[in-house]
Amino acid sequence: MAHFPYIGSGPYCYANAFAMMLGDRAPSTAVIELATCSPFGMQLIGGTLPFFDPYGWTPEAGFDGALAALGWTSTVVKGNDVADALAHLTAALMDGPVWIGPVEMGHLRYQPGRTGPLGADHYLVVLELDDQRVLLHDPEGYPYASLPLDDFMAAWRAETISYGDPYTMRTAFTRRAEIPELDVIRALIPGAIRWLSMDGDHEMPPGSLGNGEAAERLAALIEAGCGDRLRGHLNHFAIRVGARRLADAATCLARIGYAEAARLAAEQARLIGSMQHPLTTGDDAAAAAALRALAPTYAQLWSALERASHDR
Template sequence: MNIPYVGSGPYCYANAFAMMFGAAAPSTAVIEFSTASPFGMQLIGGRLPFFDPYGWDPERGFDDALAALGWSSDVARGGTAEEALSGLKSALTHGPVWVGPVEMGYLTHQPGMKEPIEADHYVVVLEVDEERVLMHDPQGYPFALLPLTDFMAAWAAKTVAYGTPYTMRTRFVRQRNVTEVDIIKAAIPAAKQWLSMEHAPVMPAGSLGNSRAAEALAELVADNCDDALRGHLIHFAVRVGARRTSDAAACLARIGSVDAAVIVAEQARLIGSLQHPLVVGDDRRAAAALMNLVPTYDRLRAVL
């Protein structure tokens, strides 16, 4: 039985979208599902693991997600810092603005943040003046105030591995009313495409996907789990990977895809089971869980 998780966790863009949609927002589980993020695994450059599809990043999932969700938005990207700030101020006259990716390390309202950590994040900006930015930060900080200089450094996103500096989405419009079940069904084609790895972009040398990624990560964890890899896994990758797969299992069950739901629920349990052994240094047990994850991707692709 899959008991869906409810609680805190790194669901920044799903939470940010939900804030922009307001009272018409579907659940964050359905929003996350619509991006296709739960369908795969990747090991970038042979070293950096994520429990999301090979070649995927959030920006690559947003257009498909908005289409499935029945919404549209205007997107602005790039330009100079002065142009971006001017555009943000203008956009705020029409309501909150969805901003990201930003470099989380410059969000100095978060304890311990004072320099880049190469972590992407998304926020909803509410107000801007000459000195500060008021935002809802879905990391757990409503109505956070941030010095404008720190916000602009974060928004430049120079240390984020994807996306374009100064990206924001505005003028969210609901194009049609769709049920959550309809959203889930509409997202399945993109999910299958990402799981197949057939349309992934050019990846860094040594990158692997799905079963090969799980097997290679098991070897890394067993033989050479350094502090950087361990920290990435226990503070982000495992937490979000277990949650999004658990949510995906619940979504699949809602549309009657029972066999797929069972497999994805198994993935959620295996990914979640990595947390304690990695924290306490029981790397052999973590590696064994990853090896159990290996065959699930081919099984899921066959079922879908």
């Protein structure tokens, strides 16, 4: 089956938040997401927590490089405590909306069912605040959401998030160069190859695995008994964002003539996306089979990107 691009909702919080901040000059969210190199790999953190993104990667690992590739810069500000963070945010809002994150999604109580920390990271754009409430755009599907200030500060403290620092925000988004999307995609290929290779030092918990080994191990975990926590993480987040990232990667790679790499990324997207129904309905054997089919594709994608980059 030929790849058909996806357009629709999904957990693209930081890509959508960046697009809001970049305004009418923003590239597509597919290119923004690709610029972080998030589609290129898989990791099983501590041998138990899966993400369909590169081994050792976190969103913050890709942000500065992504903005630079897109031709933009921003200023990162981190508050020392509640008072300091509020002072910085109040001052920054005088110049317009402010990009915020990571935050703990469980404290965003305008989202139904959110009653406390989940260990789930998220990104927002704050529009206004006063001494009681914050007005914000939440790219999860909540424009102009209002949140009590105490809940917002608890979310922004991000003490249950495994990466990043409390009270982090970005301001002063400035366009330094007008870079066509095709040039952005081409420039990201070396980073994609590097992340897929798993080279470099990565501060990972013991037992962590990447790429094919991660897929094989996750298949075994699911077959041994997929608990509610793992099933919920996969169904509500990891599969949705993983399939979306790779579908966008396939679209972008095809645009620059990387036909074999695009085909492999599309195959990965289909395999990951195919796990949604089995895991929802309890057909764990089918989900494990998809993961085992996925395992060898990471090395294949790495090789395809290497060959295509050497041919140019």
